[in-house]
Amino acid sequence: MNADLIIYNIGQLVTAKEFSNLKEGESSMENIEIIQNGYLAVSDGEIVGIGQGDVPSKFIKFTTKLIDAEGRVVTPGLIDSHTHLVHGGSRENEFLDKIQGVPYLEILKKGGGILSSVKSTQSATEKELILKAKGTLKIMLGFGVTTVESKSGYGLDRETELKQLYVNKKLNQEQEVEIISTFMGAHALPEEFKDNRERFINSVIELLPEIKEKNLAEFFDVFCEEGVFSIEESRRMLLEAKKQKFKLRLHADEIVNIGGAELAVEVGAYSADHLMAISDNGIQALKNSKTIANLLPGTSFSLNKDYAPARKMIDAGVQVALSTDYNPGSCPTENLQLIMQIAALKLKMRPKEIFKAVTINAAKSLGKERKIGSLEVGKKADFVIFDAKNIEYILYHFGVNHTKKVFKNGCLVFKK
Ligand code: IZC
Numbered sequence: 001m002n003a004d005l006i007i008y009n010i011g012q013l014v015t016a017k018e019f020s021n022l023k024e025g026e027s028s029m030e031n032i033e034i035i036q037n038g039y040l041a042v043s044d045g046e047i048v049g050i051g052q053g054d055v056p057s058k059f060i061k062f063t064t065k066l067i068d069a070e071g072r073v074v075t076p077g078l079i080d081s082h083t084h085l086v087h088g089g090s091r092e093n094e095f096l097d098k099i100q101g102v103p104y105l106e107i108l109k110k111g112g113g114i115l116s117s118v119k120s121t122q123s124a125t126e127k128e129l130i131l132k133a134k135g136t137l138k139i140m141l142g143f144g145v146t147t148v149e150s151k152s153g154y155g156l157d158r159e160t161e162l163k164q165l166y167v168n169k170k171l172n173q174e175q176e177v178e179i180i181s182t183f184m185g186a187h188a189l190p191e192e193f194k195d196n197r198e199r200f201i202n203s204v205i206e207l208l209p210e211i212k213e214k215n216l217a218e219f220f221d222v223f224c225e226e227g228v229f230s231i232e233e234s235r236r237m238l239l240e241a242k243k244q245k246f247k248l249r250l251h252a253d254e255i256v257n258i259g260g261a262e263l264a265v266e267v268g269a270y271s272a273d274h275l276m277a278i279s280d281n282g283i284q285a286l287k288n289s290k291t292i293a294n295l296l297p298g299t300s301f302s303l304n305k306d307y308a309p310a311r312k313m314i315d316a317g318v319q320v321a322l323s324t325d326y327n328p329g330s331c332p333t334e335n336l337q338l339i340m341q342i343a344a345l346k347l348k349m350r351p352k353e354i355f356k357a358v359t360i361n362a363a364k365s366l367g368k369e370r371k372i373g374s375l376e377v378g379k380k381a382d383f384v385i386f387d388a389k390n391i392e393y394i395l396y397h398f399g400v401n402h403t404k405k406v407f408k409n410g411c412l413v414f415k416k
């Protein structure tokens with residue numbers, strides 16, 4: 001099979017292909033392939049060849065573009081599987097309160113936090129939201145991110161929730177980063193429903209058929225948290241969404257442990273996200289399930305809270321992903337590389353575990369592992385060339401962007 005693009009002389013080619021057998025002394029999160037001195041052959045946006053050493057001549061034709069990686073690291077395009085990408089405004093007006101110790105849920109209770117972003121998103125036009133999100137995605141792409149999950153949830157009314165989801169759809173057509181759309185109508189309780197929770201929950205459920213029919217979201221998510229939506233309320237919405245063929249993910253045990261991880265497993269969610277306050281029982285539940293623990297350590301860093309017990313989870317055999325949680329309140333950063341660096345320094349995750357978490361495991365948390373998340377023949381040619389000779393360097397040298405080039409579907413979409 002001829003290739004139209006070949007990257008050769010790759011110092012470390014992180015294919016992120018999983019081995020079925022664990023190597024002595026490695027965790028189940030370290031079973032990914034890294035080829036030393038590798039090459040990658042691409043045709044028509046797909047991977048057609050991958051291997052070690054010299055590129056076999058069968059891949060090379062007269063017009064093949066050859067790129068010398070000069071011993072650098074190449075990885076799959078990174079996947080940010082938890083973001084609140086589409087929103088109006090920002091919340092730096094709450095920043096001083098926040099760093100002086102006013103709790104996140106306290107700010108929300110007073111009508112700030114998420115509810116402040118709801119106001120800004122309601123008053124923004126679709127065009128303004130698209131423009132702002134495009135700017136964000138461009139920055140993310142520059143950090144090596146080629147797929148982004150994007151939640152609604154700053155509308156909390158039909159019109160604005162649909163507006164956010166339409167923006168997701170438009171973004172997929174108008175820029176390079178692939179968007180996976182999630183309906184999160186149950187992100188907070190609007191003040192006007194304070195005395196009528198049931199009515200609000202019903203209104204979220206009533207929106208499901210329209211969103212399904214218009215094909216505006218693949219996933220459904222709830223902020224299951226003390227003072228937001230209870231386990232019982234979350235379960236009811238999740239099961240209704242599941243019945244209507246939405247895939248599920250869940251904000252679980254972020255701030256207070258209320259059994260969110262257990263609920264995520266019970267309803268068959270693709271991911272349980274945050275888990276800063278997960279219990280041992282929650283870890284056991286995840287361990288015996290297909291639900292991915294999606295950890296967002298940038299949020300702990302930004303809220304000055306405890307970090308999720310990643311080591312404990314991984315050592316128990318739980319599969320972990322890592323994401324930014326990009327949002328205007330608890331984690332205003334696009335930088336997934338910084339999140340990976342925090343995961344190393346604060347979650348004590350090992351380099352291979354971290355790269356697995358932002359590639360194949362993130363893909364699994366989105367149900368997309370057959371197409372993206374690893375570099376294997378037949379998968380999409382989404383990949384990153386890092387200006388580094390080994391993966392450790394990318395984690396150790398923190399706070400800068402290590403990306404050199406980013407390719408999406410075999411096309412160069414970012415160059416430093
Ligand atoms: O806007 O505060 N945790 N939702 C749940 C968020 C953080 C986003 C926000």
Ligand code: ZN
Pocket residue numbers: 082083084251325
């Ligand atoms: Zn979130």
